[in-house]
Amino acid sequence: MAKYTLRQIYLSDADAQRERFSKAIEKYERIFGEKPERFFSASGRSEVGGNHTDHNCGRVLACAVSLDVIACVTPRNDNIVRVKSEGFPEDEVDLSSLEPSQNELGISSSLIRGVAAALTRMGYKAGGFNGYTTSSVLKGSGISSSAAFEVLIGNIFNSLYNNGEIDAVKIAMASQTAENEFFGKPSGLMDQMASSVGGFITIDFKDLKNPEIKAISFDFAKAGYSLCIVDTKGSHADLTSEYAAIPAEMKSVAEFFAKDCLRELDKSTILKNYEALRRRCGDRAVLRALHFFDDNDRVVKQAQALENGDFETFLKLVNESGYSSYCYLQNIYASSDPRNQGMSLGLYTAKNVLGDRGACRVHGGGFAGTIQAFVPNDLLDEFISAQENLFGKGACFVLSIRPVGGTEVDLT
The missing domain is CATH 3.30.70.890 (GHMP kinase, C-terminal domain)
Structure with a gap:
């Protein structure tokens, strides 16, 4: 799993984003009393074509956009995940249980547990970490804040516990499983795929296990x-x-x-x-x-x-x-x-x-x-x-x- 610099991710907005990360680091240190070791980002997405086609194995045209959720993270030596997201109560999830819980339906802790469960089913590892997140993706607004959060969690598990070996498509699939089975929302795969893969893409979901992804180069x-x-x-x-x-x-x-x-x-x-x-x-x-x-x-x-x-x-x-x-x-x-x-x-x-x-x-x-x-x-x-x-x-x-x-x- 390659790391990307601020300039590669945010282009001309890199300097402003560096200040944003600096503020997030300060918040992390106040909450957890330590310096964060790792940093992550996952974007919102814009659906450009194919409205409600993905859940019936259709095609979509989508892109990752410049609004994102970022995280400051330090791994733990146990199976506890503690995530404080700006503006929300802290989530604490014990990964020793990876089954859906009725008590977690519709809340973010279910997404953490769900991503961990889905990756474990695929044969990968999940483990504990402390994390602080802040987001510019509007919650409940159609830019898909939930998918961005899921993909963010998937990338954290990938980097901390799997040496970056999980590809973007599998992270998207694990994220969809978390949203469908654990959070309780029957979404298709487009949101997670666009956030996870990045760029401007078409996705054909005719074969759900092997969606066909094609990059499109066009400068609006x-x-x-x-x-x-x-x-x-x-x-x-x-x-x-x-x-x-x-x-x-x-x-x-x-x-x-x-x-x-x-x-x-x-x-x-x-x-x-x-x-x-x-x-x-x-x-x-x-x-x-x-x-x-x-x-x-x-x-x-x-x-x-x-x-x-x-x-x-x-x-x-x-x-x-x-x-x-x-x-x-x-x-x-x-x-x-x-x-x-x-x-x-x-x-x-x-x-x-x-x-x-x-x-x-x-x-x-x-x-x-x-x-x-x-x-x-x-x-x-x-x-x-x-x-x-x-x-x-x-x-x-x-x-x-x-x-x-x-x-x-x-x-x-």
Whole structure:
């Protein structure tokens, strides 16, 4: 496992990040009464294409972004993990037990135990450490703070106890296991994979044990656009049932045809069986299945457009994906809470500024959290101002694509 320097990870922001690590070291020393020995980082991610396709073995287009969670760490001589995350109570996890606990559902200690358990099942080691973490990844906002934390923990176990021998894909898989089985959230693998691998990538999950990952080289800055993520001030924290209904409904359509997931079918089969599917699964499930097929195909077209330098076609496809999520996937606001529709307002405001330029769409799981926009640089100030007028100062983040995934950090 290679260590990366601040300059390699953060590029032009390296000096500011060095100050951030210095403050984290001070906090660690106050909490644990010792100097930390090792340093780690794992990024948030931005889903660019393939909204809710990963959990049905589909394709996604995603990137690691410049918001991350960092950790100061010292190994222990026992099986106790103590992690104090800024703004949260300290977690203490005894790794002598690696079974899911009902008492840990939905809390961060379950992720620590879950990553350790998953890596142990794979034949790797896990052991104790003291750690302090601080994050710039918005919790519950669709940039995937939970995946970043899981990948961070996986990299700590990898470096401290496995000589860096665990590859990024296996760390992502262990992280997903932690979230699904221990935390209790039925997420796909995209979030963890984008955070763990880094860069700008397409991932094809047709073979879940061996996902196909392809790097894409494209400079958004040179295209004259900025990638913006807008925090609409909603949280995914209380919306697990809404989120879980999407893969469940999609898979109910697959099960109608005795298949495990939609990727084993094609859209024509759905279209030929409308009446029976509507009666058995319901209209929303059918619409969500149709969204899956269309967005799954769009990922291929988006990647081809970028590889061909055709940014206008790419933007058109981003807008098509956003429209499909709004109308057919229906994850822009929670049906259980129709009074709160921050994402809908954010998308309206984005369209009002962008007109027929740029693109905007739901970002990540949906229902609350963030929207994504590709904004022409000459409209950037107006776009930020309009979103901050709606959601408050600091709600709009202008991000860069991070070239490095989860990693140990070399501060020398």
